[in-house]
Every structure is written in C-alpha cells, then in structure tokens.
Amino acid sequence: MDYDFSPEQTALRDKVRQALKEAPVPDLAGLEAGQLKEALLVWAGRLAHSGFLAACRAGGLGLLLAQEALAAASPSLLLGLAGSPQLLGRLVAHYGTPAQQERLLPALEQGRALGAVALGEGGTSVERGPLQTLAAPQGGGYVLSGSKGPLLGGPLADWLAVAAESPDGLVWCLLPREAAGLSLGPRTATLGLEGAAFGGLELHDCAVPTEMVIGPLPDRSSLTVVRAWEDELMVAAGLGVLARCQQAAVAFAKAHQSGGKPIIAYQEVGFKLAESLTLQQTAQLLAYKAAWAAEASQREAGALAACAKVFCCEAAQRVAGEALQVLGRAGFARGNPVEEAFRDAKYLTIAGVSAEISRQHLGEAVLAAY
Amino acid sequence: MEFAFSSEQRMFAEQVLRFAKAEIVPRCAEHDLNSQFDREAFGRLGRFGLLGLHFPEELGGSNADVVTSTLAGYALGLAGVDGGLTLSYGAHTYLCADTIFAHGTDQQRRRYVPKLASGEWVGCMGLTEPGAGSDVAGMTTRAVKQGDSWVLNGAKMFITNGPVADVALVYAKSDPQAKHAGISAFIVEKGTPGFSAGQPLKKMGVRASPTSELFFEDCRIPLENLVGGEGQGFNMAMRTVEWDRSTLLAPMVGSMEYVLGKCAAYAKQRSQFGRPIAQFQAIKHKLAEMKVFVEAAKNLVFRIAWCKDQGRPLNHLEAAVAKLFVGDWSLGPSNEALLLHGGYGYCHEYEVERVFRDCRLAPIGGGTSEIQKMIISRLL
Numbered sequence: 050m051d052y053d054f055s056p057e058q059t060a061l062r063d064k065v066r067q068a069l070k071e072a073p074v075p076d077l078a079g080l081e082a083g084q085l086k087e088a089l090l091v092w093a094g095r096l097a098h099s100g101f102l103a104a105c106r107a108g109g110l111g112l113l114l115a116q117e118a119l120a121a122a123s124p125s126l127l128l129g130l131a132g133s134p135q136l137l138g139r140l141v142a143h144y145g146t147p148a149q150q151e152r153l154l155p156a157l158e159q160g161r162a163l164g165a166v167a168l169g170e171g172g173t174s175v176e177r178g179p180l181q182t183l184a185a186p187q188g189g190g191y192v193l194s195g196s197k198g199p200l201l202g203g204p205l206a207d208w209l210a211v212a213a214e215s216p217d218g219l220v221w222c223l224l225p226r227e228a229a230g231l232s233l234g235p236r237t238a239t240l241g242l243e244g245a246a247f248g249g250l251e252l253h254d255c256a257v258p259t260e261m262v263i264g265p266l267p268d269r270s271s272l273t274v275v276r277a278w279e280d281e282l283m284v285a286a287g288l289g290v291l292a293r294c295q296q297a298a299v300a301f302a303k304a305h306q307s308g309g310k311p312i313i314a315y316q317e318v319g320f321k322l323a324e325s326l327t328l329q330q331t332a333q334l335l336a337y338k339a340a341w342a343a344e345a346s347q348r349e350a351g352a353l354a355a356c357a358k359v360f361c362c363e364a365a366q367r368v369a370g371e372a373l374q375v376l377g378r379a380g381f382a383r384g385n386p387v388e389e390a391f392r393d394a395k396y397l398t399i400a401g402v403s404a405e406i407s408r409q410h411l412g413e414a415v416l417a418a419y
Numbered sequence: 420m421e422f423a424f425s426s427e428q429r430m431f432a433e434q435v436l437r438f439a440k441a442e443i444v445p446r447c448a449e450h451d452l453n454s455q456f457d458r459e460a461f462g463r464l465g466r467f468g469l470l471g472l473h474f475p476e477e478l479g480g481s482n483a484d485v486v487t488s489t490l491a492g493y494a495l496g497l498a499g500v501d502g503g504l505t506l507s508y509g510a511h512t513y514l515c516a517d518t519i520f521a522h523g524t525d526q527q528r529r530r531y532v533p534k535l536a537s538g539e540w541v542g543c544m545g546l547t548e549p550g551a552g553s554d555v556a557g558m559t560t561r562a563v564k565q566g567d568s569w570v571l572n573g574a575k576m577f578i579t580n581g582p583v584a585d586v587a588l589v590y591a592k593s594d595p596q597a598k599h600a601g602i603s604a605f606i607v608e609k610g611t612p613g614f615s616a617g618q619p620l621k622k623m624g625v626r627a628s629p630t631s632e633l634f635f636e637d638c639r640i641p642l643e644n645l646v647g648g649e650g651q652g653f654n655m656a657m658r659t660v661e662w663d664r665s666t667l668l669a670p671m672v673g674s675m676e677y678v679l680g681k682c683a684a685y686a687k688q689r690s691q692f693g694r695p696i697a698q699f700q701a702i703k704h705k706l707a708e709m710k711v712f713v714e715a716a717k718n719l720v721f722r723i724a725w726c727k728d729q730g731r732p733l734n735h736l737e738a739a740v741a742k743l744f745v746g747d748w749s750l751g752p753s754n755e756a757l758l759l760h761g762g763y764g765y766c767h768e769y770e771v772e773r774v775f776r777d778c779r780l781a782p783i784g785g786g787t788s789e790i791q792k793m794i795i796s797r798l799l
Binding site for chain 1: 420421423424425486684705707711719795
C-alpha cells in the first residue's frame with residue numbers, strides 16, 4: 050500500500066501543468082468551428098511533445114492525473130483533445146490492423162489530426178439492440194447508410210470510426226472526413242462543453258474499402274469497451290470540474306465580505322465548502338484506485354471503474370451546484386468558470402455509460418460476487 | 420500510489436475473519452438485543468491478540484503496523500461482528516490502552532498495557548462531559564494536586580465501556596485558567612474511593628457496548644497516575660484522532676460491506692411478482708449505492724492508517740474528510756439496506772436493522788459531522 054504518487058505517476062501531470070503555465074487556455078467556447086479546430090490542434094501539438102496524446106492511448110494513473118490537471122483548466126480542452134487518441138486511437142490500436150495503425154496513430158498522437166468515434170444513435174441504446182447504421186457488403190468492403198447522434202469532436206474530426214451492423218457482425222469503419230457519402234453535421238448547440246464540439250453525421254451510400262474496416266468482429270464487446278474508455282475520460286473531466294469549482298468557490302468565499310467578515314467564516318458557506326472538499330477528495334481516491342486497478346489488472350477493476358464513474362461525475366455535478374450557490378449572483382452571470390463547470394458537469398453523468406446503467410452494472414457485479 | 424495490501428496483511432485479515440465468524444458472531448445478536456456487554460467475546464478478542472496488535476511483544480502485542488490494525492477492525496465488521504462490540508474494542512484499545520502506551524511512564528505501561536492487551540482488564544476513556552462535548556476546553560472536571568495525590572471532582576458523560584471498565588483514562592482541568600493547555604490525563608482504577616460509574620444508558624444502537632456516566636467525588640489518586648505530564652492532556656486526546664479515523668471507523672465500513680453481502684443474498688432468494696427481486700432495477704440501484712460507499716470509505720480510512728505508518732503528523736483535513744464521509748454518507752446506504760429487506764428489515768432478526776441503528780452513531784461519536792465541517796472549513 051502506498052498513498053503517495055511515484056515520480057513516474059506525476060511526471061506527465063507536471064508537464065501538462067507546465068504547458069498550462071506557459072500558455073493560458075483560450076476561451077474555446079467563443080470560437081467558431083474553424084478557429085476552434087485550429088486552437089485544438091495548436092494545443093494538441095503542444096501536448097504531443099510531452100507525450101500526453103500517446104499516453105491517452107495507454108491509459109493508467111499517470112494519465113488520469115495529467116487529465117485531471119488539464120480538465121481543471123478547461124474540461125472542454127480535455128475532451129476536445131483527449132477524445133481523439135483515447136477513443137479513436139485506442140480503438141485502432143486494440144482492434145485495427147497494423148496498416149490501419151500505421152496510417153492513423155502517428156497523426157492522432159503527434160497532434161496533426163483530430164479523430165472521433167461514432168457510436169451513439171438517435172433511436173436506440175446501441176449496447177443492447179442492433180445498430181441502425183448498416184454496412185452492406187460491396188466488393189471486399191462495405192457501403193454504409195444511417196446516421197449517428199451528436200458525437201464528441203464530430204464536426205472537427207479528420208478521421209472517424211463508425212460502428213455499423215453488417216450481415217457478418219459488427220464492423221467499425223474508418224473514414225476520412227472528406228469520404229464520399231459522409232456528411233458531418235454542424236456543431237450542435239449544447240448546454241455546456243461548447244469548446245469540445247459535438248455534432249452528428251449522416252451516411253448515404255458511403256463506400257468503405259476493406260483495408261479501412263475493423264471487423265467483422267466475433268462479438269459486440271468492443272461497444273462496451275469504447276464506453277468504458279469514454280467513462281475514463283468523463284471521470285478525469287469530473288475531477289477537473291471538482292477542482293475548478295472548489296478552487297473558485299473557496300477563493301470567492303475568502304474574498305467576499307459580509308457583515309465585516311469573509312463569507313467562508315459563516316457556517317452556511319464554510320460547511321458547504323467542507324462537504325464539497327469531502328466529495329472532491331473521496332472522488333479523487335476512488336478514481337485513482339480505479340485507474341490503479343485497471344493498470345494492475347485487478348479482479349475488481351470493472352466494478353471500481355463503475356464506482357468511480359458514478360461517484361466522480363455526480364459529485365462534480367453537485368459540487369458545481371454548490372459552488373455556484375456560494376458565488377451567488379456573480380456565479381449566475383455568464384462567463385465565469387463555475388457557471389461553465391455547472392453546465393459542463395451535466396454531460397459527465399450522461400456520456401459513456403450513463404449513471405443509471407452504471408448503477409445497474411454495479412448491482413449486477415455485486416449480485417455475482419455474493 | 421498502490422492500493423493493494425501485502426500478502427501478510429491479507430492472510431491476517433482472513434484469519435481474523437474466520438476467527439470472528441466462528442467465535443464472536445454467533446453471540447452478537449443476543450447481546451445486542453439484551454444491551455449486554457459480551458465479556459466472554461471481549462476476552463476472546465484479547466486472546467486472539469486483537470486488543471493490542473500494535474503494542475510491542477513484551478507488552479502483549481504483535482508489533483503490527485497501523486494498516487494491519489485497521490484491517491483487523493475492518494475484518495471484524497466484515498465478519499458481521501456488531502457495532503457495539505467493535506466500539507468497545509476500539510475505545511478500549513485505541514483511546515485508553517494506546518494513550519497509556521504512547522504517553523505513560525515505563526511503570527504505567529508495565530502495569531496497565533499487558534492486562535489491557537490481553538483483555539483481562541477493560542479500559543475506557545473519559546473526555547466528554549454532560550456540558551462539554553465537542554468543546555473540550557469547556558470541561559469542568561477538576562484535578563487538584565493535594566500533597567501526594569491528585570483529587571478529581573466532576574462527571575463524564577457518554578463513556579464507552581464506562582460501566583465495565585477496570586481502568587479509566589480521565590481528562591480533567593489541572594489548570595482551569597489555561598483552557599486547552601490546562602487539561603491533564605489521569606489513570607483511575609475501578610474501586611478507587613470517590614470513583615463510580617452510572618447505570619448503562621439505553622441507546623438506539625451499538626447496544627452491546629455499555630455506555631454510562633462516570634462520577635468523581637473527591638476521588639483521590641496517586642501523583643504517579645498522571646499520564647504524559649501536566650497540561651498535556653489535550654494534545655494526547657488529539658493524538659487519538661488518528662486512531663479514531665482509521666481503526667475505529669474501519670469496523671463500520673467492514674460492517675457495511677457485510678450488509679452488502681446480506682442484501683445481495685436476500686435479493687436473490689426473495690421473490691415478488693414471480694421473480695427474484697434482484698432482477699428489479701431499483702434493487703440493483705440500492706446495491707450499487709452501498710458498493711460505492713464501501714469502496715469510497717475504504718480508501719479514506721486506510722489513507723489515515725497508512726499516513727500514520729509513515730510517521731507523518733496527522734493531516735487534520737484528511738482525517739476530518741474521512742470522518743465526515745463515513746459519518747454522513749453511511750446513513751443513505753444503511754437505510755437502503757433496510758428498505759431492501761422491506762418489512763423484514765424492520766425486525767430485529769435481520770442484521771440490517773442492527774447495522775442501521777449502529778450506523779447512526781457514526782456522525783455523532785468521536786466528533787460530530789458539524790465539527791468535522793468546522794475543521795475542514797477552517798483549513799480551506
């Protein structure tokens with residue numbers, strides 16, 4: 050047992066912090082799509098030097114610490130950058146052919162291209178039912194038709210992996226954004242995380258050559274695996290939201306005076322912040338342990354990941370709400386980190402495996418264990 | 420960062436689990452229902468070595484580290500030992516015996532620690548008063564030096580093991596002007612003239628742990644019964660916080676994991692509408708809530724234990740976080756466990772009812788949740 054981080058575990062975080070110190074994060078939410086992509090690629094290039102993007106493919110506790118630091122500065126920046134190597138990069142690395150890996154991974158991990166994974170669909174829960182996006186065999190490859198709901202990074206992606214149902218089983222098709230028959234929708238207006246860019250896509254007779262197809266896969270486990278990777282990202286974003294809100298709320302409560310003393314001195318405020326800190330520290334340890342368990346291939350890794358997802362993302366939502374309350378009218382005004390975080394946090398309990406489904410998985414894990 | 424226990428620690432926890440299931444648990448329900456301290460079970464804990472794990476061998480201990488000691492408490496809860504017995508074990512070992520071990524003279528250590536570690540004697544700690552709980556400096560029990568004696572006058576309240584204790588470690592004001600720095604600690608043995616314990620208080624939970632008032636009426640004790648020097652009492656009491664937030668909280672967390680297992684088993688065998696209730700989403704939701712609590716609480720409690728093993732000074736913020744989380748956040752899952760059992764959960768013969776009652780002490784005893792929030796908010 051060791052509750053201290055090793056130098057190896059903190060090395061990447063320190064590099065990310067250094068990068069954040071050298072260049073403040075711009076207001077991503079206010080940028081139009083082209084400018085946003087440019088800004089994300091600048092940051093991708095900056096962080097690629099530190100090994101951050103490559104680490105997103107590998108995962109682990111060191112990565113989680115680095116992502117927490119990045120999300121504390123900007124949850125949008127984390128999701129806008131890390132979704133690419135962590136979802137598309139891992140998918141290609143785990144399931145793709147060597148040729149596919151050679152073609153995509155260097156660009157994604159050197160920060161030269163952005164990628165996205167197209168899984169969710171409007172009318173169905175993709176994990177349970179058959180996908181409505183279909184892949185019809187043609188030549189050695191497939192022709193895709195269907196549509197995908199708003200996906201993280203979709204409007205900006207240079208490369209996409211589209212999950213589809215073929216007669217022979219599940220396939221993932223790797224498409225460049227300019228692929229014929231692929232139409233990327235505009236940025237969807239969202240409650241929060243405006244700097245991460247969400248958007249849907251349409252597929253009409255979109256031909257995919259065989260060398261760009263992953264699969265047909267023997268089972269559907271890649272769907273849940275991708276969701277689990279998304280969960281890791283949401284947990285990191287949740288820790289970032291917690292840090293961002295707690296820091297802003299404490300600073301405000303110390304500076305804002307009422308009745309001749311800072312409002313933190315009042316129990317209604319001080320106790321709220323104490324509860325928030327408790328949630329933050331508890332969330333951190335749960336997330337760190339889940340990351341450690343995954344890295345160490347512990348038997349309980351799956352259950353711990355679900356615990357972390359549920360707790361960290363819901364704690365982020367709750368703490369953001371409390372922080373906003375502490376900031377009062379100042380927090381309610383647009384353009385401060387707490388109101389942004391309040392809106393951002395909602396996505397975290399929805400994305401990946403939702404809080405509801407995560408609890409069902411956890412309940413099933415408990416039933417299986419006893 | 421590395422969360423795994425060593426293989427020795429895991430093996431020891433297994434031993435404690437087996438011992439407790441065989442030797443202790445079968446006795447728990449009866450003693451809880453009768454609000455009776457189980458002296459026999461307490462002795463068995465002593466003979467197994469659990470009442471002095473961290474003491475050196477020459478004083479009856481096993482030189483165990485704090486994580487191992489915390490794991491032992493966790494295993495007791497996990498086995499299904501009631502919160503009453505584990506509270507008595509914790510207060511005896513870590514609030515009384517350890518304070519004598521850590522701050523006492525060699526003579527005091529030799530006289531008291533082996534008998535407390537073996538379970539031959541039961542110990543208690545007297546800090547809280549009828550009019551002074553969290554506000555320790557407000558205590559009014561007085562200790563006055565007269566010739567070759569200290570004379571104690573006053574009363575203590577809510578004293579775990581009070582009615583059965585052979586040895587009491589009592590905090591009193593030796594200098595009433597000096598607030599915290601005027602508090603000193605004294606050993607008072609059962610039978611000392613002027614020292615008495617009240618009737619056991621009737622409590623909602625932890626009922627097998629006897630609780631009472633202690634009374635001191637011109638209670639004369641030898642000068643050498645002062646522990647740790649005059650005015651050192653407050654610091655000594657604060658040192659117990661590390662134990663309180665690790666070894667004393669651990670059985671509660673273990674107990675919640677025990678209940679989780681009970682709930683899962685019940686959900687699988689209880690059928691409604693033609694299928695086991697385990698198949699309903701609402702039931703899985705409750706199990707998930709309990710599981711999240713257990714995993715989260717374990718991390719916090721063992722962090723305090725591990726830091727103590729590293730010889731680090733107590734991190735008051737982390738200690739308060741652990742206490743606040745276990746105290747306040749255990750109420751929801753223990754409630755869910757009871758509700759999962761429906762009408763049966765409301766009946767004594769199902770352990771969830773006992774754990775529900777026992778858990779209610781968590782946000783109160785050893786520093787209320789409000790005090791933890793006060794500590795945290797001041798340290799922010």
